[in-house]
Amino acid sequence: MVFSHAPALQPFVNRLASRSLLTDEEASAVLSLKGQVRQVAAHSDFVRQGEHVDHACLVVDGLVGRFGQSGEGARQITCLHIPGDMADLPSVVSPKSAWGLMALTNTTILRLPHAEVRRVAAKHAGVAEALWRDCVADGSIFSEWVVNVGRRDALARLAHLLCEMAIRCERAGQGDRHAFALPATQADLGDATGLTSVHVNRTLKELRERSVATMRSRQVIVEDWDQLVSIGDFDEGFMLLDGPSPRFSEVA
Amino acid sequence: MVFSHAPALQPFVNRLASRSLLTDEEASAVLSLKGQVRQVAAHSDFVRQGEHVDHACLVVDGLVGRFGQSGEGARQITCLHIPGDMADLPSVVSPKSAWGLMALTNTTILRLPHAEVRRVAAKHAGVAEALWRDCVADGSIFSEWVVNVGRRDALARLAHLLCEMAIRCERAGQGDRHAFALPATQADLGDATGLTSVHVNRTLKELRERSVATMRSRQVIVEDWDQLVSIGDFDEGFMLLDGPSPRFSEVA
DNA sequence: CGTTCTATTGAGGGAAGTCAACAGTGGTGG
DNA sequence: CCACCACTGTTGACTTCCCTCAATAGAACG
Numbered sequence: 001m002v003f004s005h006a007p008a009l010q011p012f013v014n015r016l017a018s019r020s021l022l023t024d025e026e027a028s029a030v031l032s033l034k035g036q037v038r039q040v041a042a043h044s045d046f047v048r049q050g051e052h053v054d055h056a057c058l059v060v061d062g063l064v065g066r067f068g069q070s071g072e073g074a075r076q077i078t079c080l081h082i083p084g085d086m087a088d089l090p091s092v093v094s095p096k097s098a099w100g101l102m103a104l105t106n107t108t109i110l111r112l113p114h115a116e117v118r119r120v121a122a123k124h125a126g127v128a129e130a131l132w133r134d135c136v137a138d139g140s141i142f143s144e145w146v147v148n149v150g151r152r153d154a155l156a157r158l159a160h161l162l163c164e165m166a167i168r169c170e171r172a173g174q175g176d177r178h179a180f181a182l183p184a185t186q187a188d189l190g191d192a193t194g195l196t197s198v199h200v201n202r203t204l205k206e207l208r209e210r211s212v213a214t215m216r217s218r219q220v221i222v223e224d225w226d227q228l229v230s231i232g233d234f235d236e237g238f239m240l241l242d243g244p245s246p247r248f249s250e251v252a
Numbered sequence: 253m254v255f256s257h258a259p260a261l262q263p264f265v266n267r268l269a270s271r272s273l274l275t276d277e278e279a280s281a282v283l284s285l286k287g288q289v290r291q292v293a294a295h296s297d298f299v300r301q302g303e304h305v306d307h308a309c310l311v312v313d314g315l316v317g318r319f320g321q322s323g324e325g326a327r328q329i330t331c332l333h334i335p336g337d338m339a340d341l342p343s344v345v346s347p348k349s350a351w352g353l354m355a356l357t358n359t360t361i362l363r364l365p366h367a368e369v370r371r372v373a374a375k376h377a378g379v380a381e382a383l384w385r386d387c388v389a390d391g392s393i394f395s396e397w398v399v400n401v402g403r404r405d406a407l408a409r410l411a412h413l414l415c416e417m418a419i420r421c422e423r424a425g426q427g428d429r430h431a432f433a434l435p436a437t438q439a440d441l442g443d444a445t446g447l448t449s450v451h452v453n454r455t456l457k458e459l460r461e462r463s464v465a466t467m468r469s470r471q472v473i474v475e476d477w478d479q480l481v482s483i484g485d486f487d488e489g490f491m492l493l494d495g496p497s498p499r500f501s502e503v504a
Numbered sequence: 505c506g507t508t509c510t511a512t513t514g515a516g517g518g519a520a521g522t523c524a525a526c527a528g529t530g531g532t533g534g
Numbered sequence: 535c536c537a538c539c540a541c542t543g544t545t546g547a548c549t550t551c552c553c554t555c556a557a558t559a560g561a562a563c564g
């Protein structure tokens with residue numbers, strides 16, 4: 001059953017509009033995309049690595065992890081997606097999924113057929129440009145995660161992750177940087193930071209004891225933002241938050 | 253001085269064409285891009301993190317590292333770029349560079365003004381699509397690096413990196429997977445894998461003693477490809493090498 | 505109201521880091 | 535053409551951060 005998903009799509013349009021200038025026509029073209037709503041149970045994979053997909057998944061509610069797997073089955077989350085994110089936008093352009101997607105908590109997604117997205121992108125160059133830019137923003141986050149996992153110790157890694165999620169939740173209108181939802185287990189955080197759940201536990205304890213941040217019942221409370229930023233060596237430059245880039249679609 | 257850079261651009265067109273279908277007109281539009289050739293000395297940065305750039309850098313010859321930095325100055329290379337790669341293609345769409353670029357060896361680059369690239373992308377939707385897809389391919393590699401650095405031990409990390417570079421060099425027509433150039437120091441490899449140069453040294457020694465691969469005078473000799481793949485837990489799926497994806501630019 | 509996740513804590517081990525010394529290697533200038 | 539110097543590679547001894555294993559407590563769920 002297909003009807004207007006505009007309310008579910010609005011956060012995604014907002015996300016696009018934060019980095020790209022969209023005309024009203026383009027914004028409403030995106031808002032009028034048709035798709036199917038799906039519920040995904042906590043801890044279940046809904047896109048497998050290597051699978052060919054013909055739709056993209058917009059996170060409407062919940063939390064999604066994009067992950068890769070090592071041969072021994074160890075999982076590494078490479079990005080977390082919150083409501084308003086298109087978790088596998090790259091698949092629109094490259095339909096064989098090089099990653100898996102899992103729901104970390106009970107999650108609602110909107111499945112948008114590639115054909116739909118492609119049609120809109122083909123018709124509106126400004127939309128194609130915005131989607132391209134959105135992929136670049138995600139790539140920039142992956143890049144920073146390589147730095148995080150490769151060059152920072154456990155305390156800094158977790159602090160960095162919390163900073164990133166704080167800013168992203170704030171911008172998405174889901175709480176603010178001092179209090180936001182992060183419905184992931186300590187094991188999930190370990191998969192995101194390249195640590196074990198045991199070490200995540202000890203590290204969170206240290207952040208708590210230093211009165212920097214506390215995580216309880218899937219909520220993060222940041223008591224000392226500046227210290228969290230300092231411990232996490234966090235510079236938000238990689239998130240590409242400087243406002244819309246000039247559009248070039250119309251240039252002759 | 254501006255003249256035809258078609259020979260320098262051809263490898264880039266080949267790279268694009270390996271993942272995207274380009275018409276002859278589109279290919280020649282890319283080939284006719286104007287730019288400036290620059291020499292960059294080994295170990296020098298030529299794009300700084302956070303800098304606003306107005307051109308993209310095509311690697312013509314040599315080896316380039318894309319990197320991020322932690323607060324203590326520790327460098328983490330997030331991607332290596334070989335000839336034919338556009339090292340900072342994402343900047344075309346997001347001109348504030350969230351990463352730095354360094355030459356690992358004496359390198360020749362071709363600086364292509366964003367305005368030029370944007371003009372061609374705006375005129376030829378198929379080129380825009382190909383560039384978007386190229387950014388996605390790079391993003392997929394970042395993602396895999398997160399997995400590599402986060403979930404594999406030193407031996408596997410290096411083996412994985414060698415596999416990746418072997419395939420990429422082979423596809424770019426620079427040697428084959430059993431013998432290719434990798435003009436990086438052991439310290440550089442450490443920056444790429446999140447290890448210290450000392451540990452890279454010990455680990456390369458082990459690969460050598462196991463008769464899997466040898467690195468000497470900036471050349472990698474792979475003696476046992478299958479074992480290298482096995483040790484590195486390498487699955488080339490993430491490189492998006494399955495041939496051109498269908499193009500959607502013309503769809504009404 | 506048990507069952508099953510999830511969080512917490514301790515003890516011990518191991519992979520990689522740090523520090524330091526020395527050996528190759530390659531480029532440059534006298 | 536050789537001598538020097540800076541860079542890169544190699545190896546050893548010691549340290550540390552994080553992992554592994556294991557046991558228990560707490561929370562969520564039916």
